[in-house]
Amino acid sequence: MNIPSEIIFGGHVVRIRLLSNEDIVSSDYTGSYIDREKLIRLDNSPDLPESVQAETFMHEIDEMIKHTFSLDISHKDLTVMSEARFAIIRNNKLDFTDTRRWVEPK
Numbered sequence: 001m002n003i004p005s006e007i008i009f010g011g012h013v014v015r016i017r018l019l020s021n022e023d024i025v026s027s028d029y030t031g032s033y034i035d036r037e038k039l040i041r042l043d044n045s046p047d048l049p050e051s052v053q054a055e056t057f058m059h060e061i062d063e064m065i066k067h068t069f070s071l072d073i074s075h076k077d078l079t080v081m082s083e084a085r086f087a088i089i090r091n092n093k094l095d096f097t098d099t100r101r102w103v104e105p106k
């Protein structure tokens with residue numbers, strides 16, 4: 001996945017930094033979101049599977065949404081939602097940026 005260096009969310013620019021695992025928090029983490037800095041940090045270690053990094057990106061986006069809107073959702077539920085949405089989007093090659101209207105095949 002081509003991970004952008006920043007995303008726009010509401011009135012904020014959220015930066016995305018690719019780091020070695022040691023710089024994240026601990027070896028158990030593959031990413032983190034720091035609300036005060038509007039910063040998503042992702043593990044970019046060469047041994048990390050691409051799918052794990054991409055799903056972590058979605059997870060940290062969900063952490064950002066949870067934090068911004070003070071959602072009352074457990075980390076377990078957030079993890080299920082981000083993992084499931086990632087799988088559906090990737091496995092079906094869904095492109096939400098395609099604005100063409102669906103036309104039934106003939």
Ligand SMILES: [Zn+2]
Pocket residue numbers: 059063075
């Ligand atoms: Zn999390």
